[in-house]
Amino acid sequence: MSRALVLNASYEALAIVSSRRAISLVLCNKAEILHETGDYFHSERCVFPEPSVIRLKYYVKVPFPKRVALTRRAVFARDNYRCQYCGAPAENIDHVVPKSRGGGHSWDNVVASCKPCNSRKEDRFLHETNFVLRRAPMQPRAKAWIWLLGNPRDEWLPYIGEPSISA
Incomplete structure:
Protein backbone atom coordinates (compact mmCIF):
# COMPACT_ATOMS: atom_id res chain seq x y z
CA MET A 1 0.00 0.00 0.00
CA PRO A 65 9.67 18.17 18.15
CA LYS A 66 10.06 14.58 17.02
CA ARG A 67 13.25 12.88 18.01
CA VAL A 68 14.73 10.18 15.92
CA ALA A 69 14.78 6.92 17.87
CA LEU A 70 18.19 5.35 18.25
CA THR A 71 17.80 2.13 16.26
CA ARG A 72 20.16 0.01 14.20
CA ARG A 73 18.35 1.09 11.02
CA ALA A 74 18.63 4.76 11.99
CA VAL A 75 22.37 4.49 12.72
CA PHE A 76 22.97 2.77 9.36
CA ALA A 77 20.98 5.47 7.53
CA ARG A 78 22.83 8.28 9.35
CA ASP A 79 26.19 6.73 8.42
CA ASN A 80 25.17 5.97 4.79
CA TYR A 81 25.37 2.21 5.46
CA ARG A 82 29.18 2.50 5.58
CA CYS A 83 31.68 1.49 8.23
CA GLN A 84 32.86 4.63 10.01
CA TYR A 85 36.33 3.14 10.44
CA CYS A 86 37.22 1.82 6.95
CA GLY A 87 34.35 2.77 4.60
CA ALA A 88 33.27 -0.81 3.79
CA PRO A 89 29.57 -1.73 3.81
CA ALA A 90 28.32 -1.70 7.41
CA GLU A 91 26.92 -4.83 9.01
CA ASN A 92 27.09 -4.02 12.73
CA ILE A 93 26.86 -1.11 15.09
CA ASP A 94 29.77 -0.28 17.39
CA HIS A 95 30.00 1.76 20.56
CA VAL A 96 32.93 4.17 20.17
CA VAL A 97 33.44 4.13 23.95
CA PRO A 98 32.58 0.50 24.78
CA LYS A 99 29.61 -0.05 27.07
CA SER A 100 31.79 -2.38 29.13
CA ARG A 101 34.06 0.60 29.83
CA GLY A 102 31.42 3.17 30.69
CA GLY A 103 30.15 4.24 27.27
CA GLY A 104 26.45 4.86 26.84
CA HIS A 105 24.02 3.79 24.15
CA SER A 106 23.53 7.26 22.66
CA TRP A 107 23.71 8.92 19.24
CA ASP A 108 27.13 10.41 19.94
CA ASN A 109 28.61 7.03 20.94
CA VAL A 110 27.22 4.63 18.30
CA VAL A 111 28.50 4.20 14.73
CA ALA A 112 27.97 1.75 11.88
CA SER A 113 30.85 -0.66 11.34
CA CYS A 114 31.77 -3.70 9.30
CA LYS A 115 32.29 -7.05 11.01
CA PRO A 116 36.09 -7.09 10.66
CA CYS A 117 36.51 -3.60 12.18
CA ASN A 118 34.04 -4.37 14.96
CA SER A 119 35.92 -7.59 15.79
CA ARG A 120 39.34 -5.91 15.69
CA LYS A 121 38.27 -2.99 17.88
CA GLU A 122 36.69 -5.28 20.49
CA ASP A 123 36.13 -3.43 23.76
CA ARG A 124 38.96 -0.93 23.43
CA PHE A 125 38.99 2.87 23.24
CA LEU A 126 39.88 4.47 19.90
CA HIS A 127 43.24 5.72 21.22
CA GLU A 128 44.13 2.11 22.09
CA THR A 129 43.67 1.07 18.46
CA ASN A 130 44.75 2.40 15.08
CA PHE A 131 41.14 3.25 14.13
CA VAL A 132 40.08 6.77 13.20
CA LEU A 133 36.44 7.80 12.81
CA ARG A 134 35.58 9.11 9.35
CA ARG A 135 32.92 11.38 10.86
CA ALA A 136 32.02 12.17 14.46
CA PRO A 137 28.74 10.54 15.49
CA MET A 138 25.90 12.91 16.32
CA GLN A 139 22.14 12.97 16.68
CA PRO A 140 20.25 13.38 13.37
CA ARG A 141 18.28 16.51 12.54
Whole structure:
Protein backbone atom coordinates (compact mmCIF):
# COMPACT_ATOMS: atom_id res chain seq x y z
CA MET A 1 0.00 0.00 0.00
CA SER A 2 1.22 3.49 -0.82
CA ARG A 3 1.99 6.17 1.69
CA ALA A 4 1.12 9.84 1.88
CA LEU A 5 2.86 12.76 3.55
CA VAL A 6 0.65 14.72 5.96
CA LEU A 7 1.37 18.43 6.28
CA ASN A 8 0.14 20.78 8.95
CA ALA A 9 -1.89 23.81 7.86
CA SER A 10 1.44 25.66 7.95
CA TYR A 11 2.94 23.18 5.42
CA GLU A 12 5.16 21.57 8.08
CA ALA A 13 5.60 17.81 7.68
CA LEU A 14 3.76 16.00 10.49
CA ALA A 15 3.58 12.33 9.57
CA ILE A 16 3.52 9.67 6.91
CA VAL A 17 0.31 7.67 6.75
CA SER A 18 -1.16 5.03 4.47
CA SER A 19 -2.94 6.28 1.37
CA ARG A 20 -6.15 4.82 2.75
CA ARG A 21 -5.84 6.95 5.90
CA ALA A 22 -5.02 10.00 3.79
CA ILE A 23 -8.10 9.59 1.59
CA SER A 24 -10.16 9.13 4.75
CA LEU A 25 -8.94 12.50 6.07
CA VAL A 26 -9.79 14.12 2.73
CA LEU A 27 -13.27 12.56 2.60
CA CYS A 28 -13.98 13.70 6.18
CA ASN A 29 -13.11 17.24 5.04
CA LYS A 30 -10.16 17.43 7.44
CA ALA A 31 -7.51 17.70 4.74
CA GLU A 32 -7.00 18.63 1.12
CA ILE A 33 -4.96 16.85 -1.54
CA LEU A 34 -1.90 18.77 -2.72
CA HIS A 35 -0.34 16.02 -4.87
CA GLU A 36 -1.74 12.79 -6.29
CA THR A 37 0.02 9.53 -7.18
CA GLY A 38 -1.85 8.97 -10.44
CA ASP A 39 -3.66 5.91 -9.05
CA TYR A 40 -7.27 5.84 -7.90
CA PHE A 41 -9.48 4.41 -5.16
CA HIS A 42 -12.77 3.02 -6.47
CA SER A 43 -16.03 2.71 -4.59
CA GLU A 44 -19.33 1.47 -5.91
CA ARG A 45 -20.26 4.86 -7.37
CA CYS A 46 -17.20 7.08 -7.10
CA VAL A 47 -13.54 7.27 -8.03
CA PHE A 48 -11.08 9.14 -5.81
CA PRO A 49 -7.47 10.08 -6.64
CA GLU A 50 -4.87 8.45 -4.42
CA PRO A 51 -3.15 11.22 -2.41
CA SER A 52 0.60 11.52 -2.15
CA VAL A 53 0.69 14.78 -0.14
CA ILE A 54 -2.20 16.12 1.91
CA ARG A 55 -2.49 19.30 3.98
CA LEU A 56 -4.65 19.54 7.08
CA LYS A 57 -7.27 22.28 6.96
CA TYR A 58 -6.61 23.24 10.58
CA TYR A 59 -3.39 23.83 12.48
CA VAL A 60 -2.28 21.05 14.82
CA LYS A 61 0.01 22.15 17.63
CA VAL A 62 2.90 19.73 18.00
CA PRO A 63 3.94 19.85 21.67
CA PHE A 64 7.48 18.53 21.22
CA PRO A 65 9.67 18.17 18.15
CA LYS A 66 10.06 14.58 17.02
CA ARG A 67 13.25 12.88 18.01
CA VAL A 68 14.73 10.18 15.92
CA ALA A 69 14.78 6.92 17.87
CA LEU A 70 18.19 5.35 18.25
CA THR A 71 17.80 2.13 16.26
CA ARG A 72 20.16 0.01 14.20
CA ARG A 73 18.35 1.09 11.02
CA ALA A 74 18.63 4.76 11.99
CA VAL A 75 22.37 4.49 12.72
CA PHE A 76 22.97 2.77 9.36
CA ALA A 77 20.98 5.47 7.53
CA ARG A 78 22.83 8.28 9.35
CA ASP A 79 26.19 6.73 8.42
CA ASN A 80 25.17 5.97 4.79
CA TYR A 81 25.37 2.21 5.46
CA ARG A 82 29.18 2.50 5.58
CA CYS A 83 31.68 1.49 8.23
CA GLN A 84 32.86 4.63 10.01
CA TYR A 85 36.33 3.14 10.44
CA CYS A 86 37.22 1.82 6.95
CA GLY A 87 34.35 2.77 4.60
CA ALA A 88 33.27 -0.81 3.79
CA PRO A 89 29.57 -1.73 3.81
CA ALA A 90 28.32 -1.70 7.41
CA GLU A 91 26.92 -4.83 9.01
CA ASN A 92 27.09 -4.02 12.73
CA ILE A 93 26.86 -1.11 15.09
CA ASP A 94 29.77 -0.28 17.39
CA HIS A 95 30.00 1.76 20.56
CA VAL A 96 32.93 4.17 20.17
CA VAL A 97 33.44 4.13 23.95
CA PRO A 98 32.58 0.50 24.78
CA LYS A 99 29.61 -0.05 27.07
CA SER A 100 31.79 -2.38 29.13
CA ARG A 101 34.06 0.60 29.83
CA GLY A 102 31.42 3.17 30.69
CA GLY A 103 30.15 4.24 27.27
CA GLY A 104 26.45 4.86 26.84
CA HIS A 105 24.02 3.79 24.15
CA SER A 106 23.53 7.26 22.66
CA TRP A 107 23.71 8.92 19.24
CA ASP A 108 27.13 10.41 19.94
CA ASN A 109 28.61 7.03 20.94
CA VAL A 110 27.22 4.63 18.30
CA VAL A 111 28.50 4.20 14.73
CA ALA A 112 27.97 1.75 11.88
CA SER A 113 30.85 -0.66 11.34
CA CYS A 114 31.77 -3.70 9.30
CA LYS A 115 32.29 -7.05 11.01
CA PRO A 116 36.09 -7.09 10.66
CA CYS A 117 36.51 -3.60 12.18
CA ASN A 118 34.04 -4.37 14.96
CA SER A 119 35.92 -7.59 15.79
CA ARG A 120 39.34 -5.91 15.69
CA LYS A 121 38.27 -2.99 17.88
CA GLU A 122 36.69 -5.28 20.49
CA ASP A 123 36.13 -3.43 23.76
CA ARG A 124 38.96 -0.93 23.43
CA PHE A 125 38.99 2.87 23.24
CA LEU A 126 39.88 4.47 19.90
CA HIS A 127 43.24 5.72 21.22
CA GLU A 128 44.13 2.11 22.09
CA THR A 129 43.67 1.07 18.46
CA ASN A 130 44.75 2.40 15.08
CA PHE A 131 41.14 3.25 14.13
CA VAL A 132 40.08 6.77 13.20
CA LEU A 133 36.44 7.80 12.81
CA ARG A 134 35.58 9.11 9.35
CA ARG A 135 32.92 11.38 10.86
CA ALA A 136 32.02 12.17 14.46
CA PRO A 137 28.74 10.54 15.49
CA MET A 138 25.90 12.91 16.32
CA GLN A 139 22.14 12.97 16.68
CA PRO A 140 20.25 13.38 13.37
CA ARG A 141 18.28 16.51 12.54
CA ALA A 142 14.62 16.86 13.48
CA LYS A 143 13.17 15.92 10.06
CA ALA A 144 15.35 12.82 9.72
CA TRP A 145 12.46 10.53 10.68
CA ILE A 146 11.01 11.01 7.19
CA TRP A 147 14.19 9.79 5.49
CA LEU A 148 14.49 6.84 7.84
CA LEU A 149 11.08 5.53 6.79
CA GLY A 150 12.28 4.74 3.31
CA ASN A 151 12.55 6.46 -0.05
CA PRO A 152 10.35 9.55 -0.06
CA ARG A 153 8.46 10.43 -3.21
CA ASP A 154 9.75 13.24 -5.41
CA GLU A 155 6.72 15.41 -4.67
CA TRP A 156 7.55 15.29 -0.93
CA LEU A 157 10.95 16.94 -1.38
CA PRO A 158 9.78 20.61 -1.33
CA TYR A 159 8.14 19.93 2.06
CA ILE A 160 10.80 17.82 3.81
CA GLY A 161 14.03 19.45 2.66
CA GLU A 162 17.44 17.92 2.04
CA PRO A 163 18.01 14.16 2.08
CA SER A 164 20.86 14.30 4.61
CA ILE A 165 20.00 13.06 8.07
CA SER A 166 23.19 14.25 9.74
CA ALA A 167 23.03 17.04 12.22
